[in-house]
Amino acid sequence: MAYTGDVTPGGPSDVRELGPATLRKMSVSDMHNNVYLLTCTATGEQLMVDAADDPDRCLALVAEGTGRLDHLVTTHQHWDHVRALPDVARATGARTYAGEEDADALPLAPDVRLRQGDTLRVGELVLDVVHLRGHTPGSVALAWRAPDGVTHLFTGDTLFPGGVGNTKNKGQDFDALYGDVTERIFGVYDDQTWFYPGHGGDSTLGAERPHLDEWRERGW
Structure with missing residues (x-):
């Protein structure tokens, strides 16, 4: 597989062919934010996850695919994930989505407020919405199960290689995020x-699962 997932700000996108879907990943800004574009190969519909920064590069990523953007999901409200949101939405006319509890904090009110258990259709692709509390109140992840049985999960800042996302309150907020990640991610997929x-x-859940107790003990 040529895809590695290793991208750098200003560098080229990395492309992963997944049968009925094509995934593109690029990095923007000095925060190394990832921007993802998922394309339904049968219909040409496209979904972007996090228009984080640099609207011109985000639009260029759209053009690398089919040139259209139908859906634009913001995983959470933090400023570094939303800087290009208004410009990309305006330029493409994409329908916008965010978690219900984060929606009012965004620079552009979403067309759709997402809740746990919702689904989002991109052409022939169906993605499940997973609400993960703790990093922000309304953080959401998106899960798509490919025909080969492998699930592809966009986690925003809730789950990384090596641990869950940062939380302001190392007690209550960490407990909420760790609980949701273990129950709604590791307990399902x-x-x-x-x-x-x-x-x-x-990363994969298999690579991270052996470390869950370690994360719990260290509290981050």
């Missing part, structure tokens, strides 16, 4: 699941 975080490289 198998070890083959490949996840794509909001910053940095990818």
Whole structure:
């Protein structure tokens, strides 16, 4: 597989062919924010996850695919994930989505407020919405199960290689995020699941699962 998931700000996107879907990943800004574009190969519909920064590069990523953007999901409200949101939405006319509890904090009110258990259809692709509390009140992840049985999971800043996302309150907020990640991610999806975080490289649940107790003990 040529795809590695290793991208750098200003560098080229990395492309992963997944049968009925094509995934593109790029990095923007000095925060190394990841921007993802998922394309339904049958219909040409496209979904972007986190228009984090640099609207021109985000639009260029759209053009690398089919040139259209139908859906634009913001995983959470933090400023570094939303800087290009208004411009990209305006330029493409994409329908916008965010978690219900984060929606009012965004620079652009979403067309759709997402809740746990919702689904989002991108052409022939159906993605499940997973609400993960603690990093922000309304953080959401998106899960798509490929025909080969492997789930592809976009986690925003809730799950990274090596631990869950940062929380302001190392007690209550960490407990909420750790609880949701263990129950709604590790308790639902198998070890083959490949996840794509909001910053940095990818990983699999199988690589991270043995460390869950360690994360719990250290509190981050």
